[in-house]
Amino acid sequence: MRRFKTFLVLSLLTAALFSCGGEKKEESAQKADSAPTAAKAPAAKKKIIVFFGNSLTAGYGLDDPSQGFAGLIQKRIDSLGLQYKVVNAGVSGETTSGGNSRIDWLLKQPLDVFVLELGGNDGLRGIPVSETRKNLQAILDKVKAKYPDAKRVLAGMQIPPNMGQKYATEFKDVYADLAKKNDITLIPFLLEGVGGESKLNQADGIHPTAEGHKILAENVWIRIKDLL
Template sequence: MPIDFKFSYQVGKVLRAIALIALASFTMSAYSASKTILVLGDSLSAEYGLQRGEGWVNLLQEKLAAEKISASIINASISGETTSGGKTRLQTLLDKYQPAIVVIELGANDALRGLSLISTQLNLRGMVTEAKNAKAKVLLVGMQIPPNYGTDYTRQFADLFPKIAKDTKSALVPFMLKDVADKPALFQADRMHPAAEAHPIILNNIWPQLKPLLTK
């Protein structure tokens, strides 16, 4: 039976095209698979006193789109949240969303209420451990409080975050409100919550530590 070389050549071209499409699809899925970022925070991340979309978490979603990084954000932040409340909620959030990255922005309300630093530390460590046990990377967001809370308490509170990050080998934002806290004009009328103009600065403080977790 004679061989139809023209037919065989056409079949070969089709098979090669299919193989190239399959390879391209695999490559695209490998590099563009969407990751979920879970943000567990307080009013600083919950857009307190702001118009919808003005907070740093929403600005982060816009940043991800601009950088062409495929990731979705679950903002589980609640105004007034403490580390105890965050720890109570975290496991349920981990089970539901299975995030690749967990951003923990909690602790300020503990300090404002004068809660035990030991309790705050244990709660933060517990949240980091839970997130890592769920195979998520952790970004711990550091905070500081005004000196009127007492020199020792203020220093010990600020020292909590780098110590926990070091001990747990987690990424750290040294101070969320860097270049904001010392500028009264960047705060709302209550002088506690950053105004909309401050949130791009906050994102700039967080992004350099978050980006490597997204691209690894």
């Protein structure tokens, strides 16, 4: 009788252990089945906006380059939850000739929107307008050839008439002519509302302050927001 009771207790314990093990296996299987649904979906790949220009794009003279108009555009994009990353490809002192030489290296990286801001240094140096026009067109052509689906934007520039009114007028007209010829978006005058305003420019009277760049950012955003 005692042996029978002992056998009965051992049988019940064994059954209980197998039961617990089965429940744990079933629970583990349920967790495994639900794991894929709990995993986060991969983040969407951001498109690239390249700002290709000179010291204006580079944010020359600012304590923090992100205070420049290109950096402010990135902040606006982020606040709206748009999937774009801004690449600041501004080089201080760059001319259209220098940009034409540099663009081949830049185009090794993919891009979706290309904003061309060059020519101001050409005007300040009195470089022939025909040369500026040729270089800007060459840059636009290279971008289109490498990335035909990329949206191109041209930032217009103007210069004071100290080089002569004829030169200043021809220089200004280059941007509108190229935008029309290439059927691309034009920012009529990047420095609209800032150029010539001493309180919005640094001591050199050429490069905008942080407050000035906020206005530049608005001038750009108005023209590119629909492209995004």
